[in-house]
Amino acid sequence: MTPLQIDFGNAERVVGIDLGTTNSLIAFLDATGHPAVIPGADGDKLVPSVVTLTRKGEIVVGNKARAALIDEPDRTVYSIKRLMGRGVADIQEELKLFPFRVAQGSEAVIRVELGERQFTPPEVSAFILRQLKQNAEKFLGETVSKAVITVPAYFNDAQRQATKDAGRIAGLEVLRLVNEPTAAALAYGLDKRRDGIVAVYDLGGGTFDISILKLHDGIFEVLATNGDTHLGGDDIDNRLMQIALEDIHTDWGKDISHYGDAVQTLRRAVIEAKERLSFAPVTNIELNYKGKHYQREITRELFEKLIADIVDRTLGPCRACIQDAGVTPEQIDEVVLVGGSTRIPMVRNAVETLFRAKPHTDLNPDEVVALGAAVQAGILSGAVENQLLLDVTPLSLGIETMGGVVSKLIHRNSTIPASATETFTTAVDGQRNVLIHVLQGEREMVKDNRSLARFDLKEIDPLPAGMARIEVRFLIDANGILNVTARDARTGKEQSVDVKPSYGLTDEQVEAMISESIDRAEEDFNTRQAAEARVEADRILAAVDKAKQNDAYLELSDEERREMARALNELLVVYHGDDHLLIRAKIDQLNNATMKLAENMINTAVTGALKGTKI
C-alpha cells in the first residue's frame, strides 16, 4: 500500500547510557558495528546533568536547564548523582558544598525541592534519562526501551539499585548496569588492544574509580577495582570557589555565598578558569554581578597547590588496586584516562609517576564511557559476538554477627555473579523469625560499614532452639546487586524473606513513581508520538521529492499532480503541530495521492529494463 516507504526492520535496539555527575550521554552501535554518541536537538553530544522545573511546571533538562542554574537557582538541580542511594545522614558534607535543597521529612528517603515540587534523586535522574531517550528516539526514528547504564565501579548496592530505579521510572528496561571504567576499557580494547594488562583511571565530575583489567582474546577480565564515590571535578571547583568567595567577601565587604544566582555565575567562571589552566600557565577568574566586578589572576602553580591533596587522594585507591590485582606497576601495559578531570596536567603527571607509564589519551575522555556502554549493549543484544566482560564486586559483603562484628561472606574483587550460602538457626524455643543484617564494606565492625538491608526470615516452623536450619543464599548478580533467597534445609521448602532496604526506595515506592510518571508522561507521550510521526513524514516527503525527478511524474494527469500537491501541502501544514494522529492521517492521504505515481514508476522501470536502457 505504501510503495514509497522504506522498511527499517524491527531488530531490538539496546542503547548505552553514561549517566554522569556533570554530563550524560547516550550512544548506540551504528550499522557498521561502531559505537557512536547521539547528539541532542541542539547538536550537543554532552547533555548537562542539570534539571529545572520551569514556572509553567515543565521539566527541562540539559543545556537549557544549565542556563536556569543562574536565573532560577531554586528551581534547578545539578550533580544529583551525589545523592543517589544515600541517606540524609551521609550527605551532611555534601550539603555544605552543594546547593541541594533537601525537603523536610527526608529521613527515610531524600527529596530535593525544585520550586514547589519535590523529587527523589532517582526521579531527578529519570528526567535526565528520559531526555536522553527522547534524543535517541528522534535521532534513530524508533522507540527506545532497552538500555545499558553505567555506574561508578565503586558504587555500592544502594547506589546501583537507585540507578536501576531511575531507569525504570524513565520507562527504560535496564538490561545491565556496567561499571564506568570497565565500559571505558571495552571501548578502548575494541579500538586499540587485544591482549595485556590495562589500568583505567577515571576521575569524573563527582566520583573516582580505578580498575585493572586483563584483556585476553575478547575477554575483559577485571582483576581489581577501587575508588571513592565522592571525589571528583566538583571538589576541585569547590576549592577555587572557596578562594573566590573569600576574595569577594573582602573586596565587596559582602558574603555572596547565599545568593544562588551569584554562586552559580561564579561557579561557571571558576570551571572555565580551571579548564583554561590545563592549557595555559595563568588565567583570570572574573565575575560581573549586579554592576560589581571581581577579577583575580590564578597561576597553574597556585591551582596545583590548591588541589594537590585531591589528586593525592586518588593515589591510595590506585596502590590498593594494584596490590589487589596481584600485579606490579611494571606489568601494566597501559593506563587509560577517563573523565574530564584527567585533562588536568597535574593529574596526568601523578598517574604517570605512579604507573610508570605514559597515559593513553587518544580517546575522548568525555565520550569513552558512553561508547563502551553501547558496545556492552551490543553484546547483550547479540550484535557483538566475541567480546565478554567479567566484572567484580567492589566491596565485600558480610552479615552482622555477635558483638557487632561483621562476618564476610563475599570478598571484594570477586568476579560477579558471586554467591555464598550460610545456614541460620533459632536462639529460643519456638522462635518464628530470624533477622539478618547485611552490610557492605571492608571494616571489621558493623558501625564502620554500610548497612544494605535487613532480611527477615519469617514463619519459621516452631522448633526447639537451634533445631531450625534455614539456608540463606546471597547472590550478587552481574549488575553488582544483591539477591537473597532462603529455604528450610529440613523440608527443602522455600522460606519467605522480607527485605527492608536501609537506604533507597522500596519496590512499592518505585512502582508508585512509575505510575505517577506515566500520568505526567501523557504529554511527553504525545510529544513523542508527534516526533515519531514527523520522522515518518520526513521519509515520505523525501521520497516524493525524489519521485518528482522521475519521468513517471510527467506521465501523470494535471488532476493527479494537483491532488498530489494538495496532499503534500496539507501534510506540511500539520507537520509542526503536536497532533500525531493528524500528521499520520495526512501521511496516509499523501500516500494514496502518490499511489498512481508509484505504479507508473514501476511500469517505467519495467519498460526501461525491457528496452535495456537506464531510467
Add this chain to the structure above:
Amino acid sequence: MGLLSSNFYDFFGIEHKLNLDLKDLEKRFYSLSRQWHPDKFTLKSAEEQQQALDATAILNDGYRTLRDPLARAEYLLKEHGFDIGEQGAKNVPPELLEEVFELNMALEELRGGDESARGGLEEARNRFVAMREGIDSELQEKFVEYDRAKDRNVLAQIRTILNRRRYVRNLVNEVEKELAGAVA
C-alpha cells in the same frame, strides 16, 4: 540446577587433585564463561536467565576457590568430610608455645609504649614469615604425595599443616598491624 554439577572440580571437568595446571584452569574458566555468562542470555526466557546466573555463580566461586592452593586444599578436605574452620587455628600448635609466649610479652611492651620492643618484634615477624614459607613448601610436598596415592591419611596431615599455617598467618598479621599502628 538440573544437569549442572555444583561441585567445582566436576563443573570445570577436571580431576579432584591438589596440584592443578593453572593455565589450563584459566582456559576452562574463559571458555565456560563464554558459554554461561548472563550477558549471553539477556534476551532469553526467565528460566534460562536464572540457569545462566546459577551456573556463572558456581563457575566464578569455583574459579576463585580452585586457583588458590589453600582454598583449593580446604575445599578438597571438606569434600572428604574433614571439618575445616577457624576453630582449628585457635589452638596453639605445641611446638610454637614458647615462641608465642615471648611474642605476646613483646606485644604488650610495645602497646605499653616501650619502643625498645620494636626490634624484637620485627625479628619475630621475620621469623614467622620464614616459618610460613617453610609450611608452604611442606604443603606442596604433601599435595604431590596426595595426588599420587589419594591417601586419606595424607589429607589428615594436610589439615594439621593448614591449621598451623593459619595460626602463623594470624600471628604475622597481628604483629604487622601492631608495628604499623605504632608508627602512625
